[in-house]
Amino acid sequence: MATGPLLGIRVIEIAGIGPGPFCGMLLSDLGADVLRVDRAEVARRGRPERPNRDVLARGRRSIAVDLKHADGVACVLELCERADALIEGFRPGVMERLGLGPEPCLARNPGLVYGRMTGFGQEGPLAQAAGHDINYIALAGALAPIGRRGEPPVPPLNLVGDFGGGGLLLAFGVVCALLERARSGQGQVVDAAMVDGAAALTAFVHGMRNMGAWSDERGVNLLDGAAHFYDAYETQDGKYVSIGSIEAQFYAELLEKTGLDPKSLPPQMDRAQWPALKQKLRAVFLTKTRDEWCRIMEGSDVCFAPVLETGEVAEHPHNKLRGTFVTPGGQLQPAPAPRFSRTPGAIQGPPVHAGERADEALADWGIPGERVRKLRDAGALA
Numbered sequence: 001m002a003t004g005p006l007l008g009i010r011v012i013e014i015a016g017i018g019p020g021p022f023c024g025m026l027l028s029d030l031g032a033d034v035l036r037v038d039r040a041e042v043a044r045r046g047r048p049e050r051p052n053r054d055v056l057a058r059g060r061r062s063i064a065v066d067l068k069h070a071d072g073v074a075c076v077l078e079l080c081e082r083a084d085a086l087i088e089g090f091r092p093g094v095m096e097r098l099g100l101g102p103e104p105c106l107a108r109n110p111g112l113v114y115g116r117m118t119g120f121g122q123e124g125p126l127a128q129a130a131g132h133d134i135n136y137i138a139l140a141g142a143l144a145p146i147g148r149r150g151e152p153p154v155p156p157l158n159l160v161g162d163f164g165g166g167g168l169l170l171a172f173g174v175v176c177a178l179l180e181r182a183r184s185g186q187g188q189v190v191d192a193a194m195v196d197g198a199a200a201l202t203a204f205v206h207g208m209r210n211m212g213a214w215s216d217e218r219g220v221n222l223l224d225g226a227a228h229f230y231d232a233y234e235t236q237d238g239k240y241v242s243i244g245s246i247e248a249q250f251y252a253e254l255l256e257k258t259g260l261d262p263k264s265l266p267p268q269m270d271r272a273q274w275p276a277l278k279q280k281l282r283a284v285f286l287t288k289t290r291d292e293w294c295r296i297m298e299g300s301d302v303c304f305a306p307v308l309e310t311g312e313v314a315e316h317p318h319n320k321l322r323g324t325f326v327t328p329g330g331q332l333q334p335a336p337a338p339r340f341s342r343t344p345g346a347i348q349g350p351p352v353h354a355g356e357r358a359d360e361a362l363a364d365w366g367i368p369g370e371r372v373r374k375l376r377d378a379g380a381l382a
Helices: 019-029 040-044 070-080 094-098 102-108 133-140 159-184 194-201 203-210 248-258 271-285 290-297 310-315 317-322 358-364 369-378
Strands: 010-014 033-039 061-065 085-088 113-118 188-193 230-234 240-244 304-306
Touching (some): 010 019, 019 113, 033 040, 061 070, 061 358, 085 159, 102 113, 113 159, 159 188, 159 194, 188 194, 230 271
Parallel strands (some): 010 085, 033 061, 113 188
Antiparallel strands (some): 230 240, 240 304
16 A cells, blocks of 8 residues: 555656656655656567666556557546646657647646656756766866866766765755745746756855855865765775764764774875875774674774675664565565655556556556557557
C-alpha cells in the first residue's frame, strides 16, 4: 500500500535520463503516483523477461506511447486532465513540437504544475546546446573549486549537476508549485536548469569569498583538501578515513587520539604549515587499519567517518540501524529520504520495463479499457 506525504498526488513523467528519473523516484518514494511515459519503440525492443535493475526507475508504472502519433499525444493530454504535475527533460522546444508543451497541457488542466528539466535553461545563448553534468557545473562555478592544488578539477561523479542541482531542484520546485496552487488554484511552469541549481549549491563558496576567506586558487582553502584537519587519509590496509576537525575543540581531540603533541605543533590555522602537518597526519594514519581507527575515533568529537565503498555501506552499524540502505529483491539501494513522523515514504514497487503495468495504471487513472485497446490497435500505445 502506498504511503508518504505526497499520497494522492498524480504525476506524469515523460521518460528521460539522469535528473528526470531521479525527480520521479523522489516524488514516488514520498507517495506520489508517478506514471512514466516511455517511448513505444523502447517497449517494442525491450527484454521484459529480465528484471529491470535501474534503481532510478523504482516505484513507477509505465505506459509506452508513440508521441509522434496524434492518438498518442491525445492520450497524454487526456492524462494531463487527471494529473497534478508533469515533468519532462527534453531540450527547449521539443515538447512544443510534439504538441505537449505547457500551453496545450495547461489549457486542458489550468491547475497543472509543468516541471521542465534542462541543463542550461529554457532560454539563453546555450539553451539548445548539448551538455552533461560536467559542463553544467563548470559553467556554474561548481567544478573549478574541486580538486588538488596544481591539478585539474575533479568531476564529483554526476551528483552536483544531474542530481543535486537538477533532479532534486526540480522535485523541490514541483512541490513548491503544488503548495502555491493550494492557495491560488492555478498551475504554472517550473524551469529547473542544472546550471542554476549547481550555482545555488555554491552559495557558501560565494559567501566565504565575499568575506575574503576563500581563494579562487584550487586546493588552498579550508574545505577543498588543503587543510590537514579536513581531508581523507589512507590507512595501513589501503582503505581510507575522513577527518573534519575544523573547530578548535574537535581539532584538540584529533591530536589527542592520534597521539600528536599540540605543544610541538604550529597553530591549527597557520596555512603555511598545513602541508607539513598533513604529512604528519598521513604518517600517523598509515600505522593502523581503517577498522582500528574506527575503534579509536568513531562516535567521538573528532568528526570522523570511515570512507565506505558502495558495496559495504549497508553493513555499517549506523546505516544498518537506521535502515539508510535497503535491498528489495536483493538489489542494494538507498531508502526513501527524508523521513516523516506520520506519513513515512516507501518504495512503491520495483523498477519496471517500458509499458509494464500499463493497463493497470491507465485503469487507475480513469482511462477505459476500450480506449486503451483502440490506442493499441492504432499503434499509439505499445
